Amino acid sequence: MKFNERVFSGMQPTGSLHLGNYLGAMLKWIDLQKTHECIYCVVDLHAITVWQDPEELRRSIRQVTAAYMAAGLDPEKSILFNQSQVSAHAELAWIFNCVARLGWLNRMTQFKEKAGKDRENASVGLYAYPNLMAADILAYRATHVPVGDDQKQHLELARDIAQKFNNDFGDSIRAAGYEDGEFFPQPEPVIVGPATRVMSLRDGTRKMSKSEPSDLSRINLTDDNDAISKKIRKAKTDPEALPGETDGLAGRPEADNLVGIYAALAGIAKSEVLSEFGGRQFSDFKPALADLCVAQLGPIADEARRLMDDPAEIDRVLVDGADRARRIADPILGEAKEIIGFIRSSS
Numbered sequence: 001m002k003f004n005e006r007v008f009s010g011m012q013p014t015g016s017l018h019l020g021n022y023l024g025a026m027l028k029w030i031d032l033q034k035t036h037e038c039i040y041c042v043v044d045l046h047a048i049t050v051w052q053d054p055e056e057l058r059r060s061i062r063q064v065t066a067a068y069m070a071a072g073l074d075p076e077k078s079i080l081f082n083q084s085q086v087s088a089h090a091e092l093a094w095i096f097n098c099v100a101r102l103g104w105l106n107r108m109t110q111f112k113e114k115a116g117k118d119r120e121n122a123s124v125g126l127y128a129y130p131n132l133m134a135a136d137i138l139a140y141r142a143t144h145v146p147v148g149d150d151q152k153q154h155l156e157l158a159r160d161i162a163q164k165f166n167n168d169f170g171d172s173i174r175a176a177g178y179e180d181g182e183f184f185p186q187p188e189p190v191i192v193g194p195a196t197r198v199m200s201l202r203d204g205t206r207k208m209s210k211s212e213p214s215d216l217s218r219i220n221l222t223d224d225n226d227a228i229s230k231k232i233r234k235a236k237t238d239p240e241a242l243p244g245e246t247d248g249l250a251g252r253p254e255a256d257n258l259v260g261i262y263a264a265l266a267g268i269a270k271s272e273v274l275s276e277f278g279g280r281q282f283s284d285f286k287p288a289l290a291d292l293c294v295a296q297l298g299p300i301a302d303e304a305r306r307l308m309d310d311p312a313e314i315d316r317v318l319v320d321g322a323d324r325a326r327r328i329a330d331p332i333l334g335e336a337k338e339i340i341g342f343i344r345s346s347s
């Protein structure tokens with residue numbers, strides 16, 4: 001089957017979003033909105049793979065939705081919703097639990113990192129997390145998935161699941177009228193730009209993440225201008241001046257990271273940043289980077305705060321988005337059930 005291009009992606013509502021989420025994923029989401037049908041999800045079912053305080057979770061779902069809109073995702077153009085409102089995700093995830101192999105999940109590095117040493121005590125949901133992610137994407141037959149570099153392995157698994165489903169049920173899929181036996185597409189990762197892996201401001205070898213204890217390691221989308229400037233001023237660097245060419249960034253992870261952040265915020269290549277700042281010290285570069293960050297993130301934080309003052313309006317956006325999402329996902333899930341051999345109600 002020839003699949004129409006459709007974009008799907010999501011973020012977990014666990015604490016506030018940070019610069020890594022913004023540069024690694026959200027900037028591309030905003031761009032794709034201009035050319036594609038886009039579905040952007042707040043993945044609350046994924047969030048509960050580790051325990052969440054119910055009040056905090058509710059607040060985080062609204063806060064991530066507010067950040068989506070404040071950053072420029074338009075709920076009229078794209079579908080914005082929270083995952084738990086559309087039951088197709090959980091149902092298809094169960095089907096995929098029966099398609100994916102234990103060996104595949106055993107290879108997932110993110111599970112190993114998140115479960116740590118105490119694997120026996122991790123939730124079954126954390127283990128099966130990538131199957132739910134495959135369901136998120138394939139419930140819409142999405143063809144393009146804009147994400148940061150850390151999601152690459154999960155997307156390869158989603159492709160394997162799609163292929164195995166198509167193989168396992170090939171005859172039934174053809175009998176349902178899909179002559180080439182392709183019911184699910186192979187979703188393509190969209191991992192592009194100078195900041196697909198934004199690193200901690202305190203250690204250029206570690207990913208910027210919500211779970212890092214030091215708040216100085218990341219710029220949150222809720223930080224005010226002073227906090228942003230302070231964090232950039234305190235960011236770890238080395239004593240050398242910036243190089244004139246990108247080759248000179250090799251072996252200098254902190255310099256590479258800050259140049260990548262500048263490039264992504266300015267919408268230019270790292271080489272262009274270096275042609276401007278090559279030979280200059282961090283004492284010159286950091287204030288320019290701080291100004292750029294404040295100019296871009298400041299208005300987003302302000303708008304998100306304004307939106308958070310009206311939680312009923314955010315909830316309305318989510319309910320409307322979920323209605324539209326269901327209209328796409330439910331028929332696809334219904335067909336998948338029929339292909340598997342389930343008996344369906346006629347309604």
Ligand code: TYM
Pocket residue numbers: 008009010011012013020021022023024025043046132133136137145146147148149150151154195196197198199207208209
């Ligand atoms: P999550 O919530 O951890 O992150 C959301 C998005 O931000 C990207 N990202 C980064 N990019 C660059 N540098 C960083 N330091 C950085 N940290 C995070 C992530 O790559 C991601 O794109 N499993 C996903 C959520 C998910 C999903 C999906 C994504 C659930 N279902 C279906 C796409 C399609 C996750 O935990 O992202």
